[in-house]
Amino acid sequence: MSALALFGLWSLVARKNRLRWASVALALTMLLLMGLAACGGGGTGYVDPTGTPAGTYKVTVNGSSGGLTHSVTVTLTVQ
Numbered sequence: 588m589s590a591l592a593l594f595g596l597w598s599l600v601a602r603k604n605r606l607r608w609a610s611v612a613l614a615l616t617m618l619l620l621m622g623l624a625a626c627g628g629g630g631t632g633y634v635d636p637t638g639t640p641a642g643t644y645k646v647t648v649n650g651s652s653g654g655l656t657h658s659v660t661v662t663l664t665v666q
Contacts (some may be wrong), residue, residue, distance in 0.1 A: 639665050 644663045649656070 641665050 642665055644665065645660055646663050647658055647660050649658045651657070
């Protein structure tokens with residue numbers, strides 16, 4: 588579907604030589620964005636398929652807006 592849309596864009600602007608480079612840049616940008624979306628944005632780390640082990644965990648939550656920053660530690664209990 589996206590390849591068809593890219594081909595349609597290219598065929599519209601292929602008539603004018605200077606717009607051809609703009610269409611190539613647009614197509615490459617779209618492919619890059621689709622590639623990033625397809626891989627989940629490059630998630631990090633290992634995901635344990637068995638889940639989080641039962642226990643009590645301390646989690647620090649940080650929030651900021653402008654020059655104001657606030658942190659709070661909360662306790663997470665996994666059963």
